[in-house]
Amino acid sequence: MTHDVAPLRIFYLEDNPLIIFHVEAMIEDLGHIFAGSADSFSELKQIINAHEIDGALVDIDLADGRTGPTAAAWLREQGIPVLFVTGQETIAAEYGAALGLVRKPVAAADLADKLELFRR
Amino acid sequence: MHRNEGSLDWVMVLAPYRRDADYLESLLSEHGLLVRRAADADDLCHQLEELPGLIVATHEALTPEVLEIVHAHLIGQPDWSELPIVILLDRAAPQTRIRAELAKVWPGSRHIYYQRPVATLDLVSGVQSALLARLRQRDVRDHIEREVELRHELNHRVKNILASVSSIFAMTRRGAKSLDDFAEDFSGRLLALANVHTAVFEMDGESLDLAHVADLTFRPYRSGNQSRIAATGPSVTLGRDAATTLALCFHELATNALKYGALSVPEGLVGLDWTVSPADGLLSIRWVERGGPPVTAPSRTGYGTRYLTAALRNLFGTVPTIAYRPQGLEFAVSGLLSRPSLNPAAHGVLNRHDP
Structure with a gap:
């Protein structure tokens, strides 16, 4: 797929590897760049480089507990926009830190639309 | 959720006469029970929110204001709750009429009546057995909460498995x-x-x-x-x-x-x-x-x-x-x-x- 504009660099905070590698493939199919993943908020803080990321996908429950919402707020403070990717829509709705929500299981068309929200 | 976290193991004493309150408090405390008094209407509202195990009320405590406050609390109780209320009436009081009225105004509660003067051991054992019944209600409450939690967890896991299978499907198909x-x-x-x-x-x-x-x-x-x-x-x-x-x-x-x-x-x-x-x-x-x-x-x-x-x-x-x-x-x-x-x-x- 070709883009009129630059591809987006996307980071993924998720603890289910099956979903990560699927979403990674979808992101690449859409012509974007998969910029890495972490499975916990603590790891995210260690490895993320804000200058190399245009947006982050964030799950609610991670390897270190229900830290997704805190991670989303933290990412926003670093200037990184966030989309929740979750099957727990009602929990995600309680938190205002994200631009929107991608439902699991992730559909390519939905992901493609929502990723465009990262363009500021 | 916070409202459901009460320990339900203490006795609230409603006795406007200070001497009655002192007496009840020392009697029940001597028998190892945790006792708190409600000083006035505001205090009563506040203490009810902290979920007493049971109430011991003297005849004089049954004012229209108290009846109304306890009524409001009782009708707002969750399904598992049936608050025991021990009521101490004077011998001369119109027993039948009072019982009928309290049955109407205080639903969702179990009323245990004593006539004054009360045999202390009778009262203590009555309060103790009512408190045991209350603790069984607490067990029910905890089980209900646990079940709700488990259902949410199950839903979460099922969704996660479906998402996993969906990823396996898509990625297997692609190769x-x-x-x-x-x-x-x-x-x-x-x-x-x-x-x-x-x-x-x-x-x-x-x-x-x-x-x-x-x-x-x-x-x-x-x-x-x-x-x-x-x-x-x-x-x-x-x-x-x-x-x-x-x-x-x-x-x-x-x-x-x-x-x-x-x-x-x-x-x-x-x-x-x-x-x-x-x-x-x-x-x-x-x-x-x-x-x-x-x-x-x-x-x-x-x-x-x-x-x-x-x-x-x-x-x-x-x-x-x-x-x-x-x-x-x-x-x-x-x-x-x-x-x-x-x-x-x-x-x-x-x-x-x-x-």
Whole structure:
């Protein structure tokens, strides 16, 4: 797929590897760049480089507990926009830190639309 | 939720005459009961919110204001709650009329009447048995809360499994050369997922030993008592998610060996071993194939390699190494057991709420 504009660099905070590698493939199919993943908020803080990321996908429950919402707020403070990717829509709705929500299981068309929200 | 956290094990005394209140408080305290007085209407409202185990009320306490405040509390109770109320009436009081009126104005409560002067031991044993009944209500409450929590957790897990299966489906389809190919790979992966789920459930529902994960994943590759995959290593307890991920990784390694590697010929063997360094808790896993056909690196990255890389990068925090040596494929990965993803105690709603 070709883009009129630059591809987006996307980071993924998720603890289910099956979903990560699927979403990674979808992101690449859409012509974007998969910029890495972490499975916990603590790891995210260690490895993320804000200058190399245009947006982050964030799950609610991670390897270190229900830290997704805190991670989303933290990412926003670093200037990184966030989309929740979750099957727990009602929990995600309680938190205002994200631009929107991608439902699991992730559909390519939905992901493609929502990723465009990262363009500021 | 906060409203439901009351301990329900204390007695609230409603007695406007100070002497009555003093007497009741010292009598019940002497018998090991926790007693609190409600000083006025505001205090009563506040104390009711903290969920008393029961109320002891004297005749004089039954003012219209108190009747109304307790009424409002009672009609707002959750289903499991039936507040016991011990009522001390004067002998001369119109018993029947009062009982009828309280039955009407205080629904959702159990009324226990005593006539003054009260035989102290009767009163104490009445209060104690009412409190025991109340504590059984508390058990019911805790079970209901636990059930709600479990239903949410179950819903979450089912959604997670469906999302996993959906990813396996999409990614298997993308690499498949034919429908038969697809069907074989997909059902193999689904079976590996189902086997590890069953094994975790049969243990304690939360964890599994690494040796057990290897054993159940390689069972299909055993002929008779002879396993062509020799797995050795110390006991390592893995959380549910880590066990699932490793089982799926072992499955990919084994099916790859069966199709292209050491297990594709009768004389080939695989060694899987893992070690834990005592100094820092570093878990290292190694998979070494020998005796198979000469190995060449694949021209494109398939499902197996792609999954192993993504899964183990997440689980171990490091990228696994896959070496296509001519004498056989070698695979290695290592990571600290203290990582949240490898530490069974760090994960799971069910664990977090256990005492």
